[in-house]
Amino acid sequence: MSDTIDLDFLDESFAEMLSSEWPRERSVAHAQSGNLIAADLWSQMAGLGWTALNVPEEFGGLGLGIEATSRLHAALGAVSAPVPMLGTTMAAALIAHAGSDRQRKAWLPALADGSMRFGFAQPSGAQLTIENSSVSGIAADILDAPSATHFVLNGRREGKRSWIVLAADSPGLSVEVHPLNDTSRTLGSVNFSQVTLAEDAIISAPDCQRVVDLLEHWSCIALASDSLGIGEAVLNLTIEYLNVREQFGKVIGSFQALKHRVADHKTALVGAREFLAHVASLDPGDPAGLIEALSSKAHITRVAAEVARDCIQLHGGVGFTAEFQPHVFLKRAKLNEALYLTRNEALDRVADLLEAA
């Protein structure tokens, strides 16, 4: 199936559903609602199989690859959807790639049907020490932790890298919520107080670094895609506004000072889209692609954050109001820039890889 899927058709069906189920009003209302996630949207997505996208077919998934997943994340970014999709994408990638048969059977079907929601630690982030099948400590700042039913956290056992997969209601485990400026996602720290791990709660792999690289690749594409969606959407709604708002007897879109900025944003996004399409077509298992994935994360999250930043300015006073959508995009775009790898961290890695080439 993955070879024959029409990606543009996927785009259309994502956009069609999201524009009717998650229109601007809902996006703006959600930002002030205090709700963690849009639970109804999540179940609709699950019903349509979107949570099963990159889960292998034998475990109830659609067996699609990173290109299709990239399209989904872009579509979610474009409406700033408050759903914990990143954890699902990442957990499916890890479990399908490195999980044992038993682990795959245990988790993938529930992941595919949306009933398991994952908080997934940054692949190259800090690791919890596993001693005598027990863990104590803190996994700080885990995306989507407050709404997660499960976690994938970085572990280390006898000096070897592993992944800890645990239910959020495991005894001894608690989550401290950190409210975010971006209300379309959530963040929390996971506290472990002598949490006992069954053997099946640990994923290990013969070549851990390869798995870390693979996960890093997936996360970079997912975040870059989300940001591309944000950038294009916020620019589009801004152009709409420039065409209707009048000052000095004409629409403000006729002012060259504004036109030129919009043209620069558009140009940057045209390039970003082309770059992302190329990078998403690379095999995440091929180490040669990692430099492009890291580059695209640093570049595209930056482009989108800059576009979103200027779009508030281009709106004037209404852009500063909670009622208008640009702030929702700005906050999400800024978070994407910082998530998993900061720009400097990503660029340091790119420089390392360039020098090693």
Added chain:
Amino acid sequence: MTRTFDILSKVGDEGAFRQEIRDWLAVSMPKNWRSEWQGLENETLKPKMIDWLEERRKVGLATPHWPKEWGGPGLPFGYQIIVYEELTRADAPELHMYMVSLFQTPATLFEHGSPAQKEKYLSGITHGTDIWCQGFSEPGAGSDLAALRTSARREGDHYVVNGQKIWSSGAINAQFCLLLARTEQNVKRKHEGISYFIMDMKAPGVEVRPIRSITGEQEFCEIFMDDVKIPAENLIGAEGDGWNIAQSTLSAERGLLIFGGTERLARSFERDRVDGKDSWMRDPQLRREYAAFHAELQVIRLLIRKLLKELEANPDKASSTLPTFIKLTWGPFLQRYTEFLVRAEGLQAHKWKAPIPATAHTSRIKFIDFLKSYAWTIAGGSNEIMRNIIAERYLGLPR
């Protein structure tokens, strides 16, 4: 001991094609050209350019991107890419005196020239050594090109041309000029009444004065025309249709021409970090700034490849917007990257060195490369004009 090379016969086998180019380049490329050509220009450079063109012609690669109909090799896209990759890899000199001859002139004549014009002038490029220049801009008509005032008056079998052109690159070396002149003074819209001519630069009444550019080179010239007679057969297309035809000329600049430049820059980008490895690459912030350019370089290379693929698949129906996005991506990117290198090199970059011709923006004399980047942000439609086009034509914002 020279062997003969038959590069074109290797089409169909990419590996063999590539290897044949490499073997040919190893023997035929001018030796030590970067040091030997440094500081040369115009008359001192011209013989070197002609020799290099001749070497390329011998193997059918004088005009690698030309279709068969133009007298080119008609290489499939994939093979054109290989030619440029190998020329870049070997650091072959650019045929920069022939820029207009190789890009703008064929783009114009192929679409709008008469059979006789194509026959005569395209073969003067494929078989001869004709250098062309472009005479569009005038002192009062730059971005507002349609405001041009050079006049062409029909008298029997010829036109009489009077006026002045400016910023014409390489006009001092040129045999022919792509000339825009006004054949009709009383028009409703200034875009009407402009006609497109081939002007012989040796014709009586043509005077060329070089202008020194910010790099110290004589990059461009003024052209003064005093009762210059141009035969009527040198009119391209119909009288008054010059504005439309000029769009073909300009589109050449916004597409193919950039391809060679991005590939060279990609090579140079690799060398830059090797050069800087014991100096600025040790500064964490400069190193990050450098790494960030990797993405931008990929962006421009991907955009150009997309355009070339579209052009190959469908020469007439290629995206009309892509060339503009490409130009507004390439110019500013090139300028920021070359400026970065000047900053990274610190005081060393400020010590004057004579420019090296035929290196595009990769002479590796950082300050000169930076200065030359303005060619892409000003010429052929400035950044600001590109932004106007994108905002008004593509995004629908009102004038």
